[in-house]
Amino acid sequence: MILNASGCLDALEAPEVARALDAFVTKTVTPLPREGNRPVRIAETEAGMLNSIGLENPGVEGLLAEKLPRLAELGVPLWVSVGGFAASDYSEICAALDERAEVSTIELNLSCPNVEEAPESAAEIVAAARPRTGKPLYAKLSPAATDLPETGRAVQAAGADGLSLVNTIKGLALDERTLEPRLGHELGGYSGPALKPIALAAVYQCYRATGLPIVGMGGVSTGRDALEFLAAGARAVALGTVLFSDPEAPGRVRRELAEELAARGLAQPGDATGLAQAGGTVTVA
Numbered sequence: 001m002i003l004n005a006s007g008c009l010d011a012l013e014a015p016e017v018a019r020a021l022d023a024f025v026t027k028t029v030t031p032l033p034r035e036g037n038r039p040v041r042i043a044e045t046e047a048g049m050l051n052s053i054g055l056e057n058p059g060v061e062g063l064l065a066e067k068l069p070r071l072a073e074l075g076v077p078l079w080v081s082v083g084g085f086a087a088s089d090y091s092e093i094c095a096a097l098d099e100r101a102e103v104s105t106i107e108l109n110l111s112c113p114n115v116e117e118a119p120e121s122a123a124e125i126v127a128a129a130r131p132r133t134g135k136p137l138y139a140k141l142s143p144a145a146t147d148l149p150e151t152g153r154a155v156q157a158a159g160a161d162g163l164s165l166v167n168t169i170k171g172l173a174l175d176e177r178t179l180e181p182r183l184g185h186e187l188g189g190y191s192g193p194a195l196k197p198i199a200l201a202a203v204y205q206c207y208r209a210t211g212l213p214i215v216g217m218g219g220v221s222t223g224r225d226a227l228e229f230l231a232a233g234a235r236a237v238a239l240g241t242v243l244f245s246d247p248e249a250p251g252r253v254r255r256e257l258a259e260e261l262a263a264r265g266l267a268q269p270g271d272a273t274g275l276a277q278a279g280g281t282v283t284v285a
């Protein structure tokens with residue numbers, strides 16, 4: 001299964017790219033509209049991209065009234081990414097989404113490095129959201145957690161049906177002449193190929209700790225990358241930064257993955273899930 005990573009594709013601007021996915025994940029929606037952080041909000045670095053978009057979005061009412069009906073016309077299952085600044089923000093949005101048949105799955109963004117975090121823990125937020133919706137709930141976690149497998153187990157115990165791993169990690173880029181931060185918000189979220197080993201470790205450890213379905217992401221740009229995420233334990237992969245340079249990536253990665261699987265005598269993507277684990281020696285805390 002190939003998805004986009006939240007915030008990396010505007011499906012209404014590029015519907016043909018969204019239709020090439022198995023599900024479309026919206027940009028994170030917050031209770032009220034947000035204009036996002038001041039510019040500059042994107043910087044390329046030697047080995048990855050930094051962004052400090054700051055959750056620019058139309059707010060949950062704008063999403064429900066205007067965007068959701070149009071997104072539903074794409075004919076692709078819709079995942080809505082939910083953000084907030086307190087557990088009650090998440091639970092209120094989940095309750096509103098629960099009433100909408102267009103929404104197949106809810107992803108709780110528990111890990112945006114560009115905005116202030118809710119005071120509650122990831123597990124407390126999942127526990128608050130869980131009773132408000134019968135839809136599948138995925139918890140999107142930061143690779144910077146001190147003990148990610150433990151966080152994975154805690155959100156599982158709180159009722160998460162799956163994990164999305166990983167969000168970006170905090171980074172800084174300096175202007176080579178002035179030595180000032182290149183982003184208006186100073187720090188940003190680091191993404192792209194350099195994130196892949198970090199993301200693979202997160203998937204590998206959380207698969208072993210929880211056995212939950214995992215959407216793996218972080219630097220996926222080829223079918224080979226996708227295969228590695230499956231082998232580490234993912235059931236699906238999401239494409240993020242690569243979509244900015246290659247809008248054809250969904251079809252290409254799908255073809256390349258099919259070739260990788262065929263070359264190994266694997267009939268379907270699910271047959272690759274967890275292959276790296278056999279004989280693995282990760283110690284789970």
Ligand SMILES: Cc1cc2nc3c(=O)[nH]c(=O)nc-3n(C[C@H](O)[C@H](O)[C@H](O)COP(=O)(O)O)c2cc1C
Pocket residue numbers: 005006007008027028049051053055081109112140166167168189190191192193195217218219220238239240241242
């Ligand atoms: C420009 C940009 C905007 C993003 N916006 C969001 C967002 O709104 N919500 C979210 O959960 N993740 C957001 N992310 C993180 C991605 O969904 C993904 O977790 C991360 O970029 C790692 O994947 P990649 O290396 O393939 O880009 C954003 C990433 C980028 C580059």
